[in-house]
Amino acid sequence: MSNNTNSTVIVSAVASAAASAMLIRSAANELVPSEVLEYFSSKFFNLRHHFSSRFTIAIEEYQGMMCNHMYEAAEVYLGTKAALARHRVRASKSGNDKSPAFSIDKDEEILDDFEGVKVTWRFFRYFEQRTNRNHYINDFNGSSKREVKSYELSFHKKHKDKIFNSYLPFVLERAKAIEEANMALNLYTVGSENEWIGGVEFAHPMSFKTLAIDADLKNKITDDLDKFVKGKEFYNRTGKAWKRGYLLYGPPGTGKSSLIAAMANYLNYDLYDLDLSAVPTNRELKNLVLNMSNRSILVMEDIDCTIKLQNREEEEEEDNMERDKKESKVTLSGLLNAIDGLWSCCGEERIIVFTTNHKEKLDPALLRPGRMDMHIHLSYCTFSAFKQLACNYLKISDHNLFQEIEGLLREVQVTPAEIAGELQKKINAENCLPDIVKFLHNKKMVEQNEPKLSVIME
Numbered sequence: 001m002s003n004n005t006n007s008t009v010i011v012s013a014v015a016s017a018a019a020s021a022m023l024i025r026s027a028a029n030e031l032v033p034s035e036v037l038e039y040f041s042s043k044f045f046n047l048r049h050h051f052s053s054r055f056t057i058a059i060e061e062y063q064g065m066m067c068n069h070m071y072e073a074a075e076v077y078l079g080t081k082a083a084l085a086r087h088r089v090r091a092s093k094s095g096n097d098k099s100p101a102f103s104i105d106k107d108e109e110i111l112d113d114f115e116g117v118k119v120t121w122r123f124f125r126y127f128e129q130r131t132n133r134n135h136y137i138n139d140f141n142g143s144s145k146r147e148v149k150s151y152e153l154s155f156h157k158k159h160k161d162k163i164f165n166s167y168l169p170f171v172l173e174r175a176k177a178i179e180e181a182n183m184a185l186n187l188y189t190v191g192s193e194n195e196w197i198g199g200v201e202f203a204h205p206m207s208f209k210t211l212a213i214d215a216d217l218k219n220k221i222t223d224d225l226d227k228f229v230k231g232k233e234f235y236n237r238t239g240k241a242w243k244r245g246y247l248l249y250g251p252p253g254t255g256k257s258s259l260i261a262a263m264a265n266y267l268n269y270d271l272y273d274l275d276l277s278a279v280p281t282n283r284e285l286k287n288l289v290l291n292m293s294n295r296s297i298l299v300m301e302d303i304d305c306t307i308k309l310q311n312r313e314e315e316e317e318e319d320n321m322e323r324d325k326k327e328s329k330v331t332l333s334g335l336l337n338a339i340d341g342l343w344s345c346c347g348e349e350r351i352i353v354f355t356t357n358h359k360e361k362l363d364p365a366l367l368r369p370g371r372m373d374m375h376i377h378l379s380y381c382t383f384s385a386f387k388q389l390a391c392n393y394l395k396i397s398d399h400n401l402f403q404e405i406e407g408l409l410r411e412v413q414v415t416p417a418e419i420a421g422e423l424q425k426k427i428n429a430e431n432c433l434p435d436i437v438k439f440l441h442n443k444k445m446v447e448q449n450e451p452k453l454s455v456i457m458e
């Protein structure tokens, strides 16, 4: 017999065996009660698993009527590995997401490697007979079936401990980080009812890459923020609240507000912009401060102008004399109270930023570590800040006028905002830089003449 005839015989034998098996199965389905069939199939299932070296964890979408967080985490985590799927993935994007999210589709399989341990994820979707009519919520057509979605994670039995104690917590952590990074930032402001309103998307483009401040200061700030973000364990261990306060001070136009935008973008934290002059009493202030979400930055700009920050003894005396009048204003002690309240409340990962043009006007109580942990001085434009601005606006890193500009910047007090204004006027370095040199020379002359002018005016 030829090979060809041989394989035909085998194929037809297999086909007839399969047909007989199907016949027997359908006959058995009709003749044997379902309880008996279920009993044998479960015995067979147990037997098969008894000899298998694999262990499987089923992660269903719901636990009763509650969402299963492990399922959601698996969905997000596997979404980043969806490109490894062979046939189909699902894509989605909600209003608040920055980019589309992917998830693996029915019967797809993803292989993952965790510290050398190979695991397999599978996604299942099927309908299950209801056991209790009240138990499931998605009963749209009065159907007696419910849809079950589940991920199954399987691996070699010997890795059970590692998967339970390290891999699953790792998947939860990763999913949290991925979700947070994909959320667009929100900006909140105080509404007429003294509540936070907005949640409008904050799309300020400033980043630490484009912020023009000295490289050392930039590194110091980003290191501090990194330490803060990674600090959960440290803050828990030392019993400190997981909060950090920054005071940004310096003349107008030196980049205080720009730095706040860069911080929010760097951390991917929401911003709560609190205009103290719009808050009528200490009580409302405290409520607002307590009603921020986690992973957020509370900003109070121009703190020296919005509140009369006299020293506290004075405030107490006045308080006794004019209690009624005072009650309709935010006071220094009200502000200190609100900050301390924020520090001691249960929420985590909060940052508070104050800005001022006049640090010397602020009460030392406001500035002590624990309230304002890091004081950041933003000053006039240095040559290194100028180079960053030239790179942002003109896309150049060097020019034959840079040396002259470097010298002038040592003599003239000019803000990054002024330089940015000049750089915006022309798009090309050849036209723009000579104008900047002229602008700096003019400023130098004005500065040299200023003391004389003030003498004349006296």
Ligand SMILES: Nc1ncnc2c1ncn2[C@@H]1O[C@H](COP(=O)(O)OP(=O)(O)OP(=O)(O)O)[C@@H](O)[C@H]1O
Binding pocket: 210, 211, 212, 213, 250, 251, 252, 253, 254, 255, 256, 257, 258, 259, 357, 416, 417, 418, 420
């Ligand atoms: N350090 C900087 N890096 C990059 N751009 C800057 C910097 N400082 C200022 N600018 C530019 O100048 C504009 C004004 O700066 P910004 O609002 O950050 O200053 P500010 O210190 O908050 O001023 P004010 O005290 O008046 O609130 C910004 O929109 C930005 O274009």
Ligand SMILES: [Mg+2]
Binding pocket: 256, 257, 258, 301, 355
């Ligand atoms: Mg500002």
